Amino acid sequence: QKEVEQNSGPLSVPEGAIASLNCTYSDRGSQSFFWYRQYSGKSPELIMSIYSNGDKEDGRFTAQLNKASQYVSLLIRDSQPSDSATYLCAVDTGRRALTFGSGTRLQVQP
């Protein structure tokens, strides 16, 4: 079992819809959780960090964390074609090094 699991997708949503991206992790001691966006051929770009249970909102993005269920999600409201990318979930288990999932590819259809 991988330490950080994501559905590889592609997840296809129409423009204007809500995209929901999910991630589960195996290390119960994990404290810090991050979502990165990666366009094809580019490096990962940090879009959200979350450290405590509940929701954290930043513009069109909402990160949700449930430590009891070992589950992190990212919601993108009013999805735009420019949101089409691979979204990487990353977890810090306390070592400072990030453990990444394989990413979910999101396609927003105009």
Added chain:
Amino acid sequence: GAGVSQSPRYKVAKRGQDVALRCDPISGHVSLFWYQQALGQGPEFLTYFQNEAQLDKSGLPSDRFFAERPEGSVSTLKIQRTQQEDSAVYLCASSNLDEQFFGPGTRLTVL
């Protein structure tokens, strides 16, 4: 200031050659990380520095991989006797607290 920079952006090496990849972190960032990303996968941790101290090198895949950060700023990742399986994108990230910011990466192709 400027973000993380890496050079070269692309490197082609013949099998058996040594390569050196450079990372210039965000000014003032204490922590520096190296990751390796294979096609279609998430980045995988290689090594971590806090200032000039290499605190974790557990992800380095073999003793052919070596990293240094002698003055606590610029870091170099060296790969000796490159093999085809070393072909990947090598990403550097820097951090001051918890959030890590990535450079553009170096795409290494070993022929």
